[in-house]
Each structure stands twice: as C-alpha cells, then as structure tokens.
Amino acid sequence: MKLLNTSLGCLLIFALCFCGSVFAGRAAKDCIFNGTFTGLDDNCTRISGSILFGGSDAINTLYAKLAYVEEVNGCIQVTGTSYTRLDFFARLRSVTCTNTTLSVDFMVSNNSALERLGMPVLRVNRLGLTFNPKLCITTEESSRYTNVQRGAADNFTACQGRAGVLKECSSTPNGVNGGLPDDCELITGNLYVDGASNANITTKLQYVKEVYGRVYIRSTTLSNLTIPLLEKVYASEPTASTTLDPTINVASNMNFTKLSVPKINFMAKNDLSFLTSDASYVMDQDLCNQLSPFGNVMSNGTVCGRSCQD
Numbered sequence: 661m662k663l664l665n666t667s668l669g670c671l672l673i674f675a676l677c678f679c680g681s682v683f684a685g686r687a688a689k690d691c692i693f694n695g696t697f698t699g700l701d702d703n704c705t706r707i708s709g710s711i712l713f714g715g716s717d718a719i720n721t722l723y724a725k726l727a728y729v730e731e732v733n734g735c736i737q738v739t740g741t742s743y744t745r746l747d748f749f750a751r752l753r754s755v756t757c758t759n760t761t762l763s764v765d766f767m768v769s770n771n772s773a774l775e776r777l778g779m780p781v782l783r784v785n786r787l788g789l790t791f792n793p794k795l796c797i798t799t800e801e802s803s804r805y806t807n808v809q810r811g812a813a814d815n816f817t818a819c820q821g822r823a824g825v826l827k828e829c830s831s832t833p834n835g836v837n838g839g840l841p842d843d844c845e846l847i848t849g850n851l852y853v854d855g856a857s858n859a860n861i862t863t864k865l866q867y868v869k870e871v872y873g874r875v876y877i878r879s880t881t882l883s884n885l886t887i888p889l890l891e892k893v894y895a896s897e898p899t900a901s902t903t904l905d906p907t908i909n910v911a912s913n914m915n916f917t918k919l920s921v922p923k924i925n926f927m928a929k930n931d932l933s934f935l936t937s938d939a940s941y942v943m944d945q946d947l948c949n950q951l952s953p954f955g956n957v958m959s960n961g962t963v964c965g966r967s968c969q970d
C-alpha cells in the first residue's frame with residue numbers, strides 16, 4: 661500500500677474501509693493451520709487442521725488471528741492454559757472433527773483459570789469439559805451444548821450473577837426499553853435500543869455486563885446513554901452472514917450526543933467498533949480510546965484518534 665502515506669491514499673483507504681466493510685461484509689477465506697498461530701494468515705474465516713492450545717500463545721495473538729474464524733475443519737484441544745475465556749473464538753460456529761481416536765470434537769481440559777467458555781454461537785457435537793475448576797455454564801450454554809462429556813468429579817456449575825443465577829435476556833428490535841425485563845446481566849443476541857419508548861432504558865441496562873451480538877442505538881429521542889457495567893460485546897452471528905455490521909451502531913437519532921461504556925474490555929475485532937453519522941454526535945476522546953483497539957471508531961465520516969500521517 662504505497663499510497664498510505666499520501667493524503668489521497670488515506671482518503672482512498674478510508675472509502676474502502678467504509679464501503680468494503682459496512683456494505684459488503686467480509687469475504688470467506690480458507691486457511692491451513694500448520695501448527696503455529698503466528699504462522700496463520702490474517703482474516704481467516706475457515707481453518708483446516710487440528711488445533712492444540714497449550715497456553716503458550718499470547719492471548720492477543722489469538723484475538724488477532726482467530727477473530728473472524730467461523731468454522732474449523734479439524735479437532736480442537738484447549739489443555740493446561742491459563743486463559744479465563746475462550747472468547748478469541750467469539751465468532752466460531754462449527755467444529756468438524758473426524759479423528760476417530762478422539763472421544764470428543766472439542767476438548768477443554770485442565771484449564772485452572774477458565775471461568776467462562778465465551779463462544780456465543782458455537783455448536784459442536786461432542787464437547788469435553790474436564791477439570792476446569794473455575795468454569796461455570798450459563799443457561800443458554802447448557803441448552804446449546806447438548807452433548808458434554810466430563811469426568812465424574814467435574815461440576816457443571818451454573819454461572820452466578822449479582823443475585824443468584826446469572827440473568828440472561830434477549831432484546832427485540834423496536835421494543836419498549838429494548839424489549840428487556842429488569843435486572844438483565846447478559847444479552848444473548850443483539851442489544852437493540854430503538855425508537856422513542858426508552859424512558860427507562862438506563863435502569864434496564866444498569867447490570868448488563870455482556871452482549872453476545874452487537875449494540876444498536878437507532879431512531880431514539882435519547883440525548884445520551886450510559887451502560888455502566890458493560891464489559892464485553894462479542895459481535896457474534898448465529899448464522900453465516902454477508903454483512904459485518906459495526907460492533908456499536910448509532911444511527912438516525914435526533915439528539916444523541918454521548919455514549920458511555922466505561923468498563924469495556926473486550927470486543928471481537930471488527931473493521932468498525934463504532935459507527936455513527938448522527939449530526940448531533942460529537943466523538944469524545946474517552947470512547948475513542950476505549951473502542952479503537954477493537955476496530956475503527958468512526959463518527960460523521962471521520963475515524964477518531966488517527967490522522968492521515970499515521
């Protein structure tokens with residue numbers, strides 16, 4: 661990309677980012693896993709080859725290399741790691757393991773720090789969960805992973821929230837207050853804050869820590885929104901998708917000036933982590949700094965925190 665350093669080049673790349681990703685989605689890309697993640701190509705959507713995670717790979721390498729992987733044609737083993745979540749597989753949907761000497765397709769064993777699986781859309785035939793002493797399972801996971809193999813001494817602990825079992829909710833487009841009940845902690849699909857009936861949205865979202873899909877804030881009359889505890893937005897799709905929407909999409913609001921998500925610490929990598937073209941919105945440095953590591957933050961046609969000289 662020799663145009664990168666010229667201002668014309670920057671404009672062109674800008675246009676490509678905008679048009680290519682927002683409107684056309686990410687193209688399928690087949691890759692071969694040859695034993696190392698650093699040797700794996702970028703932007704793979706399908707990987708062929710069995711994958712063994714032994715804990716020596718830096719988590720940031722995994723976040724960078726596996727972010728767009730939706731299918732693995734091979735067997736997976738995560739053994740003896742100190743990862744707290746397997747959310748580098750935020751978009752993984754299927755694992756096809758044909759090695760008949762293995763008793764499971766996806767083995768997760770002996771991970772002393774593992775707290776949550778963090779793979780919101782994975783469907784796998786045989787999942788092995790043995791000796792992950794801190795791991796808990798959400799209600800949604802226990803209905804999605806129907807064939808779990810584990811040792812006699814292994815718990816299948818239900819994840820706990822602030823008041824008993826973690827409260828999981830789904831949000832509906834164009835609903836009143838996101839279509840949400842009270843006290844939600846995990847949103848199992850996209851979060852939709854849509855339309856004019858959002859007088860109580862701040863209360864509804866006060867305990868939300870995780871969103872499996874994306875966040876939409878559209879056609880509201882809100883002037884601002886704070887999701888104080890939100891930590892993770894997985895940006896996952898349950899089905900193959902031709903579009904890769906921004907992780908947070910703010911559109912067609914009359915008076916929206918500010919979004920605050922002070923606790924964000926993970927979003928699956930995306931071309932755009934935040935997009936708005938609302939005229940009322942003025943990008944603030946806090947949001948720019950927080951979300952830029954996970955994808956470009958774009959408002960009114962400008963990517964924040966970045967100049968054409970970069």
Ligand SMILES: *[C@@H]1O[C@H](CO)[C@@H](O)[C@H](O)[C@H]1NC(C)=O
Pocket residue numbers: 694695696699700
């Ligand atoms: C894997 O592939 C990458 C690039 O395709 C290469 O650089 C690397 O040496 C390969 N590693 C092995 C173990 O073959």
Ligand SMILES: *[C@@H]1O[C@H](CO)[C@@H](O)[C@H](O)[C@H]1NC(C)=O
Pocket residue numbers: 701702703931
């Ligand atoms: C991966 O995708 C990004 C845009 O999302 C692009 O800048 C980069 O060149 C791609 N890398 C490869 C190896 O395709």
Ligand SMILES: *[C@@H]1O[C@H](CO)[C@@H](O)[C@H](O)[C@H]1NC(C)=O
Pocket residue numbers: 710759760761762
């Ligand atoms: C099947 O898995 C076993 C145990 O991990 C391994 O030794 C063997 O090489 C695998 N076979 C194939 C064909 O990958």
Ligand SMILES: *[C@@H]1O[C@H](CO)[C@@H](O)[C@H](O)[C@H]1NC(C)=O
Pocket residue numbers: 739740769770791
């Ligand atoms: C897990 O740890 C147990 C006990 O330390 C050991 O017997 C077992 O072989 C380990 N399993 C794997 C897959 O490493």
Ligand SMILES: *[C@@H]1O[C@H](CO)[C@@H](O)[C@H](O)[C@H]1NC(C)=O
Pocket residue numbers: 791792793794813814815817
């Ligand atoms: C099972 O759960 C109990 C209490 O919930 C805990 O004390 C124990 O360590 C757990 N065992 C394993 C193997 O996770």
Ligand SMILES: *[C@@H]1O[C@H](CO)[C@@H](O)[C@H](O)[C@H]1NC(C)=O
Pocket residue numbers: 836837857858859860
């Ligand atoms: C907000 O909550 C108040 C008090 O519970 C209720 O009267 C009102 O109808 C709610 N409005 C909306 C839009 O949810």
Ligand SMILES: *[C@@H]1O[C@H](CO)[C@@H](O)[C@H](O)[C@H]1NC(C)=O
Pocket residue numbers: 880881882914915
């Ligand atoms: C936007 O703000 C203006 C001025 O504060 C107000 O008059 C108008 O009703 C607001 N529009 C909406 C849709 O809330």
Ligand SMILES: *[C@@H]1O[C@H](CO)[C@@H](O)[C@H](O)[C@H]1NC(C)=O
Pocket residue numbers: 882883884885
């Ligand atoms: C945020 O919006 C609420 C009502 O939606 C309003 O009362 C408050 O003043 C706004 N705060 C800021 C800083 O604009």
Ligand SMILES: *[C@@H]1O[C@H](CO)[C@@H](O)[C@H](O)[C@H]1NC(C)=O
Pocket residue numbers: 939940941942960
């Ligand atoms: C949006 O961009 C246009 C054109 O660059 C500019 O005139 C306008 O002031 C910008 N609005 C905001 C809110 O930054």
